[in-house]
């Protein structure tokens with residue numbers, strides 16, 4: 001595990017003879033040339049090897065009840081330290097958390113060698129969790145699949161320290177990634193945004209309901225405790241029949257006791273014109289799901305997304321000198337040069353390469 005900021009080789013990469021690399025962490029399976037970043041913006045191909053730009057980069061920390069994730073059936077009285085980085089493999093039209101979840105500006109700064117975001121080793125992160133007296137660590141705010149190298153290193157140390165781990169995800173991940181994480185992740189809290197192909201096409205293009213459902217089933221097969229969540233968006237996925245179909249799918253595929261959380265939408269981004277979800281819709285969906293035989297259905301009128309916008313600065317949580325924590329993050333390896341510029345388009349802007357290869 002590195003002890004200062006540097007690029008870390010990603011898991012599940014598949015180098016090709018021409019220098020391209022395929023990333024098999026999420027279902028995009030991006031194929032990248034030298035200097036290109038993946039859809040998530042967090043991974044870059046440098047001369048035929050794929051690296052994670054955001055290993056150890058922390059965008060937000062918060063301590064609260066595991067119920068806020070929402071997770072109700074795993075250690076229900078426990079508290080977790082939630083942490084996130086930057087990057088997501090979706091671009092949902094109603095995303096609340098763009099600066100962190102997509103993190104385009106923050107990841108661009110890392111790629112330019114100009115970021116001073118907090119960098120925290122896995123060991124320091126686990127020590128921080130222990131200091132705050134929590135029972136587990138939750139990876140949330142951004143999509144953990146695009147930060148998996150750090151998630152795994154923190155999770156291994158967390159388990160050694162007696163802490164459990166929670167992974168909050170859109171489940172657009174590969175079976176291979178799930179197999180890698182299964183020994184180290186105790187709980188998956190996953191979105192089921194809809195069962196409709198039109199919804200995914202309209203609201204979070206590229207993903208399909210079948211892919212997401214298949215990943216959730218795989219997580220259950222691997223022995224991970226799974227709780228699912230549907231955020232009900234007016235006019236998009238609030239049809240009572242569709243919500244009932246989700247309940248029936250969970251009952252038939254994850255089991256009648258599998259917990260399902262139904263949350264309200266609040267206007268954001270390209271769906272700012274829509275109203276917040278009416279509580280009567282949440283109540284109706286909850287009753288319908290229970291009537292369909294799903295035993296543990298939780299309608300939430302107070303939780304929407306697991307956002308981080310109101311959190312205290314990362315430095316407030318750590319026993320570290322803020323100046324040391326927020327130094328400019330340039331990779332300690334020498335291959336990128338003193339400027340630490342990592343992406344070909346920025347190399348060109350900086351005059352480090354004259355002609356495209």
Ligand code: SF4
Nearest residue numbers: 023026029030038040
């Ligand atoms: S994790 Fe990122 S680079 Fe890898 S396949 Fe997904 S979007 Fe592409």
Ligand code: SF4
Nearest residue numbers: 088090092095101170
């Ligand atoms: S809503 Fe969730 S899955 Fe969609 S873009 Fe935002 S963080 Fe990613």
